[in-house]
Amino acid sequence: xxxxxxFWAFLLSSASCLSQWSNDPSxxxxxxxxxxxxxxxxxxxxxxxxxYYDMSLAGIHIAVQRLDRYxxxxxSGNGAMVADSLHDQAQRYFLVHDKDGGVIxxxxxxxxxxxxxxxxxxxxxxxxxxQRLWGANGVxxxxxxxxxxxxLVAACPDGSNGxxxxxxxxxxxxxxDLMAQHLDSQGNAIWDSSxxxxxxxxxxxxxxxxxxxxxxxxxxxISLYYDSTGAKIQRLDAQGRFLWGGGKSIxxxxxxxxxxxxxxxxxxxxxxxxxxxxxxxxxxxxxxxxISKDGNLLWDSDxxxxxxxxxxxxxxxxxxxxxxxxxxxVWKDRRSGDQDVYAQRLNPNGKPQWSRDGIKxxxxxxxxxxxxxxxxxxxxxxxxxxxxxxxxxxxxxxLHAQRIDAEGNYLxxxxxxxxxxxxxxxxxxxxxxxxxxxxxxxxxxxEFGVYAQQINYLxxxxxxxxxxxxxxxxxxxxxxxxxxYAYPNPFNSETMIKFHLPRANHVQLKIYNLSGKEVxxxxxxxxxxxxxxxxxxxxxxxxxxxxxxxxFIRLKSDESVATQKVLLIR
Numbered sequence: 001x002x003x004x005x006x007f008w009a010f011l012l013s014s015a016s017c018l019s020q021w022s023n024d025p026s027x028x029x030x031x032x033x034x035x036x037x038x039x040x041x042x043x044x045x046x047x048x049x050x051x052y053y054d055m056s057l058a059g060i061h062i063a064v065q066r067l068d069r070y071x072x073x074x075x076s077g078n079g080a081m082v083a084d085s086l087h088d089q090a091q092r093y094f095l096v097h098d099k100d101g102g103v104i105x106x107x108x109x110x111x112x113x114x115x116x117x118x119x120x121x122x123x124x125x126x127x128x129x130x131q132r133l134w135g136a137n138g139v140x141x142x143x144x145x146x147x148x149x150x151x152l153v154a155a156c157p158d159g160s161n162g163x164x165x166x167x168x169x170x171x172x173x174x175x176x177d178l179m180a181q182h183l184d185s186q187g188n189a190i191w192d193s194s195x196x197x198x199x200x201x202x203x204x205x206x207x208x209x210x211x212x213x214x215x216x217x218x219x220x221x222i223s224l225y226y227d228s229t230g231a232k233i234q235r236l237d238a239q240g241r242f243l244w245g246g247g248k249s250i251x252x253x254x255x256x257x258x259x260x261x262x263x264x265x266x267x268x269x270x271x272x273x274x275x276x277x278x279x280x281x282x283x284x285x286x287x288x289x290x291i292s293k294d295g296n297l298l299w300d301s302d303x304x305x306x307x308x309x310x311x312x313x314x315x316x317x318x319x320x321x322x323x324x325x326x327x328x329x330v331w332k333d334r335r336s337g338d339q340d341v342y343a344q345r346l347n348p349n350g351k352p353q354w355s356r357d358g359i360k361x362x363x364x365x366x367x368x369x370x371x372x373x374x375x376x377x378x379x380x381x382x383x384x385x386x387x388x389x390x391x392x393x394x395x396x397x398x399l400h401a402q403r404i405d406a407e408g409n410y411l412x413x414x415x416x417x418x419x420x421x422x423x424x425x426x427x428x429x430x431x432x433x434x435x436x437x438x439x440x441x442x443x444x445x446x447e448f449g450v451y452a453q454q455i456n457y458l459x460x461x462x463x464x465x466x467x468x469x470x471x472x473x474x475x476x477x478x479x480x481x482x483x484x485y486a487y488p489n490p491f492n493s494e495t496m497i498k499f500h501l502p503r504a505n506h507v508q509l510k511i512y513n514l515s516g517k518e519v520x521x522x523x524x525x526x527x528x529x530x531x532x533x534x535x536x537x538x539x540x541x542x543x544x545x546x547x548x549x550x551x552f553i554r555l556k557s558d559e560s561v562a563t564q565k566v567l568l569i570r
Contacts, residue, residue: 020071021071021461021463023461024461028451028452029067029453030447035055035063036426038052038441039051040095040430041103042431042433043068046068048452049065062090066128083137084137093108099160099161102125102126105126107138120140122140123139139183139187139189141189154166159217160219161184161185164181164213165180166211168210178211179196196240202225202226212259217261220235231251231253232248233247233248233250252287254271256317257270258270263323268321269289269291269319270327272286282310284308284315288346288350299349306352307344313333315331316373317329324484326347326353328344328375328383329345329346331343341370343361351489361387362387362400370388371389376431381482382411382435384402386399387400388400398418399441400417412458416459418455432454432464481500482562483553486553486566491538491568492568499533499562501529504526507525507556507557509553509556511536511552513546513551519551538568546568548568553565
């Protein structure tokens, strides 16, 4: 395997460039000396925006630094300050992209006035050069000088250089009202100055999550929250109109929900919940549900069960969705007695593609405890999984990573160590757009500050892999020919068959029935390297409709043969 990795590196179409990034996991890039509790998102060009609480001025302020793909700071000094002067201290903040390569920071400010406590919510837009676009101190999101406590809970882009901001106003000692505001590209509030009330009696203290929000890909937003009746989702258009009535109820929906856009205007939610019976006791379940753009549940009433283990042995799922709408769910798991990282792949119909109850990712290091898991997608349908690992040999805490292909095979001979600095805390991950990742975290000792490290597609530190065309990874780096899952499957009138070739090959793509008789030849020719897709309309070689049933797709190249099943329903 080590020889293969070296060979892949040799075949890269562009150089693997040395950079400011360290190649030593014990010596990482120090982003700032006076920052803590960072957040990070990709900058869309292989680098990342890192925001953090800045302790260099009186009070607590927020600063943003941009790192390019090679780890060089793009903003001078301690980064771009989000606001010149706030009353006392920033409390919570969120980062979202704008479409021009900049970033929007939503944050709240805590202050005391006339012996009363106040919170205000603000937002600031910063362009790719570090310039503030919404004034010296940002724009107010929530009403000014509201004596009721305010908690900023979520933010998401609107797709037009504006954003949606969500916050809670205390309704009583136990509950808050969930509010939202839409800011345009100039920072103007589009809705009523008080915002739009999404839910009354929003459960604050006992809620599994304050609020999750994503854009709906057509200018609106989708939010997940827990009110007094349980878990709900709501979709708002750009004008603040409720598209899903009083909100769609989701049950069961338990702890640690992770929500992502499904690429078709809807969402997919992964979460953990528990069931109890006198016979089997407590079972912990990781499940997923897909909700369409119209608010319909697409994966049965209870969703898809990903893993089901007794005695609380599975928890804290994280999710990502690739360009073909396959879902990857990663979670912490202690079925072996210690904590490990497991993963499952779902096709667009919610069908698990890997082993029952998932596959083990943390294969090569003994673990005592796992903190946090993250997923980075690659254009070749492989994924990188990153986790914070506490090993069995004592108090060693490090960030580890492993990459697996679409079939669940390990692509690195051992887990990569991103950082071995034992005081790392609150780590975040962003994709570099080329199958690698940038990680950041903060430390309080021995040297206070925010740190970062890049790990490339091959699991290497200190080398940046870039590709010349459209951010696509060189096909020569793909492990082997891959036949991806047909979509939709089952199908009625047509299905798309997608495959990937690591290099140019003569390809035969054929359909067979259950008896092994050939139904139709879809391809029989030379195909260039890369991704290809072919449509099958459920007809045979003569153009006649064939009957409902199970059929086999067979992809044969000069190097391999791959087969998968597809179900036709008339």
